[in-house]
Amino acid sequence: MRAYKPKDNVQKKPYYTDRYYVAPQVPKYDVASDEVFSSDLDAIKAKFEVKESYIQVEQMVIYINPHDIYGVLEFMRDELQYTQLSELSAIDFLAKSGEFEIFYQMLSMTKRRRIRVKYFIKQGQAVDSVEKLFRSADWSEREMFDMFGIEANGHPFMKRILMPYDWQGYPLLKTYPLQGDEFAAWYEVDKIYGKEAREEIGPELRDTARVDRYDSQRFARLGHEVPKGTEITGNEPKNPQEYQEEGGVFMVKKFDKASSKVIDDPQR
């Protein structure tokens, strides 16, 4: 029987699993244990609904409602001095719960604190753009769209950023294989020659370490090249390659190993 491979997550899996292994947790601390965080949290809670909050690895994490995000970030920027949006992206939990988790990494330079604001959205749902608040979200949201297909409402230029504009598929989804899908494999061929040329050209060899010993055109037989079409016997004479012209070049001396001096003191 073939091994069962889940289709909703095609990323690499460990080949050995210990079914009695229970993964430990990174400790989560109560927000009350930090004065600055707890006062910030109270201020946010007074205006918006906070579903969950805790401190993990020195940073506070809060979960909010998706439609509150613009308001929360604006409030944090203007009232709580979280003046920089360091990072913004998504995590694909589609296989587990059919949702994306979106996180916003906020930094306050005056308080020296970092807060991660999070919420879940369903597949196909769009997020509210915060590009008006933080210009850095312009590129981050484009990257999120590029990698996950999550659109941001109100974004001025919702186009792909890292992948080509005409790319199909969203590379960071768990359903997207590491080697790429069919579209990726034939991207250049389809674009330049058309789909009908696929058979004629053949798949691209992506293994860079592959060496074809019968390929005399691609220098696979360096030093033992044969003219094209000639039968290869394996007993071709070595054809040493000299990297200096006959008679020498002006001002350049031929390297002579015997007369060269070797400096053996590494300290110089």
Add this chain to the structure above:
Amino acid sequence: MAQVTNRLTPFFENITFDREDNEVVLNFGPQHPSAHGQLRLMLHLQQEQIVKAHPDVGYLHRGMEKMAENMIYNEFMPTTDRMDYIASSSNNYGFALAVEKLIGLEVPRRAKVIRMLLLEINRLMSHLFWLATTALDIGAMTVFLYAFREREYLMDIIEGYCGARLTHSAIRIGGVPLDIQDSFLHQLRIFLNKFPQDIKDYEDLLDTNRIWLMRMEEVGTISTEMALSWGCTGPMLRASGVAWDIRKEEPYELYDEVEFNVPFSDKGDNFARYRIYMEEMRESAKILYQCIDMYEKCVKDGQTELMAHSPKYISAPKLDIMTQNYSLMQHFVLVTQGMRPPVGEVYVATESPKGELGYFINSQGDAYPYRLKLRAPSFWHTGILTDLLPGHYIPDVVSIIGTTNIVFGEVDR
């Protein structure tokens, strides 16, 4: 193979080059020597003045975040080298620190000192590279040659340590794999004694140079609000009036034990950034002197451990692996299956030479990270060109790209 009719036609993504108005669309890059890599800038010009800039990135996209989801943690370390390949140890370090925070490891002091030595040497290498290439873009060939000479010396020291010049992979999760070689401190001291004079040489060539000043002063001015809004970090932010250095404000390693200043300026133009790079080199040299003393104290105190002791996550020292059965078994499991950090999330920011280098790791308790987000500073330093370039003239583009110090291994990841 039969000859196929070539249907290759220019593909300009809906940009019309014939226009009714007086605007010219100039395609700057992706193969432009002063684009510092694979940056394609589409510039809309009125005469020589830029009215709209559209940076297009992604020509070096290798999908590192995707690769990380398919690799065990230790496997990913060499990949991080390829982000900011000018200072690869700082990338290694950021990743190592993030994983260490995730699993809650304490690194031995001697390893910390070695890491700091590497980090600061990397900062010097990166800043020297920045100075050399930017000066070359502006036309100052001599500075290029001088700065590369010093960088070469540093690369030799690093090469002696880890065998590589650019892609170091010199830091491991839990410490460092090797002690520094015997000649390391000696060579570093020779360098550091000479270095202040070198910086002065560069400054003599540039500081009052009329061409340099014309290309740098009051060009590419970034206001504080703009820098904060665009997520600028590192020298870009410090040149715009915010004295924020993660080494100082959220100290990691032993940065709270060393003395150094955080240079900043409120000008925000190219020249301010240039000055900050020069001052930072001086500060780095200061830190390196202190690190040498710290290292020698470690040797004197007999602290020899280089890797953290945590059998669940980190392999035992080589001697134990070769002599003790249980260590060998642990090592085998960790190499073949990889460590499994606890379930949780971490975002760790470090001050790389370019700015805030952040690693966000979401672990679901597997040997592979569930999600790894690389927060590379250059990404936003490229994005800011959209707002920064309009109003400037074509020659300013080169100097502005130069002082933003973007590296495309990092932008595209």
